Amino acid sequence: MRIMVVGASQGLGWAFIEGLGDSGDGLIGVSRSVPTKLPERPDIAIDWIAADLASPEQATAQVAETLAEGELDVLIYNLGLWESRAFEPDYRFLTDSPAEIQRMVTVNVSGAILLIQALLPALLRSAAPRIILTGSTSALPGHGRPEVTFGATKFALRGIAEALREGFRDKRLAVTCLQLGHLNTEDHLSVPLEQAARRGDGEFIPMHDVVSLVRTLLALSPSAYLKEVVMPAIGDMRF
Numbered sequence: 001m002r003i004m005v006v007g008a009s010q011g012l013g014w015a016f017i018e019g020l021g022d023s024g025d026g027l028i029g030v031s032r033s034v035p036t037k038l039p040e041r042p043d044i045a046i047d048w049i050a051a052d053l054a055s056p057e058q059a060t061a062q063v064a065e066t067l068a069e070g071e072l073d074v075l076i077y078n079l080g081l082w083e084s085r086a087f088e089p090d091y092r093f094l095t096d097s098p099a100e101i102q103r104m105v106t107v108n109v110s111g112a113i114l115l116i117q118a119l120l121p122a123l124l125r126s127a128a129p130r131i132i133l134t135g136s137t138s139a140l141p142g143h144g145r146p147e148v149t150f151g152a153t154k155f156a157l158r159g160i161a162e163a164l165r166e167g168f169r170d171k172r173l174a175v176t177c178l179q180l181g182h183l184n185t186e187d188h189l190s191v192p193l194e195q196a197a198r199r200g201d202g203e204f205i206p207m208h209d210v211v212s213l214v215r216t217l218l219a220l221s222p223s224a225y226l227k228e229v230v231m232p233a234i235g236d237m238r239f
Contacts, residue, residue, distance in 0.1 A: 001218070002071050004028040004063075006053070006115065007079030009035055011185040012134065012207050016076060017046065018189050019211035020218070028072075030063060053079055053111035054103060060111075064118040072122040074218060077112050078134040082150040087182075093148045101149045108153035112160060123173070128222035130174045131164065132214060133157045137181045137232050137239060144238045154179075161227075174225030176217060181205055181232035181239070202235030 003020055007013040008029030017029050023043040029035075032052045039046060049066045051059035081104045085091040116131065123129040138145045139154035161175045184204035187196035189211065196206035210231070217226060232239040 001073045002026045002028070003074040003076065003218075004030060004067075004072055004119070005076045005078060006030040007077070007134075008048075009033070012183060012210060013076075013078040015189055015207040015211050016078065016214065019208075020214060028067075053107045053115070056106060056111040056114045060114045060118045063115060067119065067122055070122065071125060072119060073126040073128065074130045074132065075116065075119055075123060076132045076134070076214070077115065079107060079111065080134060080136070080150075080153070081107050083147055086147045086150055087145075091146060093146065096149065104149045104153055108150075109156045109160075112157065116160070116164070120168070120173075124168070124171050128174070129171065130176070130218065130225070131161075132217065133161055133175070133177050135177045135179045137179050137230065137236070139177070139179055140230065140239075142238070158228075165227075172222060174220075174222075176226050177228045178210070178213070179228060179230045180210065181236050183207060183210070200233070200235070203233050205231060205233050 003025065005013050005016045005027065008017050009031035017027055018039050021027050021044045026045040029048045030051055032050065034048045034050050038048065049063050051062040053059045083091065083096055083100065135157045136154040137143055138147065138151045139158055145151060158177055161177050164173060164175045182204050184196055184199045184206050187199060187206060189208055193206055193208045196208060213229065
């Protein structure tokens with residue numbers, strides 16, 4: 001299996017690079033620059049592509065050219081920007097700059113659409129093509145958050161997923177949206193799960209759990225998929 005992770009240089013994306021794949025599989029990380037040191041994983045090939053989705057047309061061309069005629073089974077679009085004061089008590093939509101808003105829409109929406117379009121020919125050569133879009137509980141009705149642009153772009157991912165499923169149902173393209181709550185990005189996979197789960201007293205989701213969930217998705221047969229997975233933290237009173 002060959003898996004591409006977009007937005008792989010830190011946080012959950014880096015956890016995917018560290019935790020997905022089995023012996024004989026290949027992982028491709030995509031981020032603005034190549035990390036100085038890549039994880040060393042026995043019997044799993046790790047490659048990297050430097051591409052900045054803030055310039056989506058150029059980045060898409062770079063990724064597509066590097067992949068060329070290579071195989072691709074899974075695309076994980078994990079890239080998502082949010083407002084500079086998002087999730088802070090003093091967040092105010094009226095103070096968001098037009099430049100910040102435009103950049104978020106470009107990366108979170110335009111980047112996803114253009115990259116998926118470019119990589120679909122390679123994906124559809126797979127016997128079990130899968131796309132996983134990292135969304136947010138801010139994409140759900142009644143999410144109770146005031147971040148306008150972030151919420152709008154995460155809602156957009158649901159629309160992208162719905163259209164892709166209908167457009168490529170005959171190709172058995174499986175598209176899953178992960179609607180995630182607040183993540184504990186402080187504790188990497190090297191930290192024991194029990195310890196990571198204690199951070200925030202139930203208000204943060206360990207990245208370990210998300211990696212385990214995605215491993216389960218990738219283990220499904222080509223005849224099954226999950227359309228959407230909602231994973232809030234157990235202490236999130238909104239859900």
